[in-house]
Amino acid sequence: MSSSSSIHPCLWFDHQAPEAVEFYCSLFPESRITGKNEFTFQFELMGTHIQALNGGPMYQQTPACSYFVYCGEQASIEELYQELKKGRQVIFPLDSYPWSSRYAWVTDRFGTNWQLDIDPIRSPQKIVPCLLFVNDKRTRVKEAIEFYFDVFSNSRSLMEAPLPDSEDLLFAQIKLDQFILNLMSSPESHDYDFTPANSLVITCPSQAEIDYFWEKLGEGGQFQRCGWLKDRFGVSWQIVPADLGKILADPQNGKKSMEALLSMEKLLIEKLKNPF
The missing domain is CATH 3.10.180.10 (2,3-Dihydroxybiphenyl 1,2-Dioxygenase, domain 1)
Incomplete structure (x- = not known):
């Protein structure tokens, strides 16, 4: 189906949406609130449209969905790391890794997971949601990509990295219509999965x-x-x-x-x- 729809991520907060959105917009460059009501906030971070929902305690965000920030020269990865890591968890400290010369993964005080990457991205979309397939789903990344490509007619693969000793993928970056999405698999066991948050x-x-x-x-x-x-x-x-x-x-x-x-x-x- 030819589509004129658009896609954007939504973050669920336990009545902390106003505080979280103000914090993000003060920290990320090229950021602003574009609309709000009693329940939702529409905002842009580095030009990427995001929605925040004041949903209550029913759901909590997990690392199964994180947000890559491709900093390039537009954002200070050190400043983002120091501010986002306050009050919660550092999954990967800011350092050099085989996949990036400067990278970090942190969970901020509101529960949102961020993967900070010094690399630039050749797209106006500087913040890219990442779906992490864990436990019995870890070998389903390729299946998920095929499913999403069937749903979104104007789609293509941008990058693929194979999962060692497997026919599946460790990492992939795809484009659904004009929206970029990352998918990853984890060989380790985790006590979390995807959530409506x-x-x-x-x-x-x-x-x-x-x-x-x-x-x-x-x-x-x-x-x-x-x-x-x-x-x-x-x-x-x-x-x-x-x-x-x-x-x-x-x-x-x-x-x-x-x-x-x-x-x-x-x-x-x-x-x-x-x-x-």
Whole structure:
């Protein structure tokens, strides 16, 4: 299907979204808040669109989804590392590694995982979500790529690194329409997996595109409420109208539209716009 939709990541916080977004926008260059309401914040970090959700304690972020920051010359990797590592966990300290001359992986005080890389990226998207396939999923990276390529017609592989002694991949970077996504596998056992606290949002200009992505991404997975689903790998997606914010902010119908949204699984644009 030819798509005019767009993708961006969403971070779930336990009522800390305002504080987290202010912190990120003060730390990362070329960053700003672009919109907010009682529940969500829209913001840009280094020009990359991200959403924050004031979701409550139901879900917590895990290292199964992290965010690569390709610093290049645009951001000080040392400054980002020193500030982001405060108050939580350093998974890889800032150092030289076989895959990068300067790299670090930290979990910040809000629970968000960042992989900082001194390397640049030849794209306006400087921050790239990374899905880590662990435990019984660790040999499913190639399968996941094939699945996503089938869903998103305008897709291609940008980089692949094989998993030693396996036909699968250790690392891959792909492009889904115009959105770059990293995928990794871990040979070690972990006590975490994908969680709705890290999701990918697809904004769709038409009901036909909502219907398409809902059915294709949800096949073999789990359909949930309010436009959310888990795909067959457990990755959470939100399939929403492109003008959802405008619909819910309408002074006349916004409250009823929200009530309608909360009663739906797949979102229906016409019922959101005319909830009475």
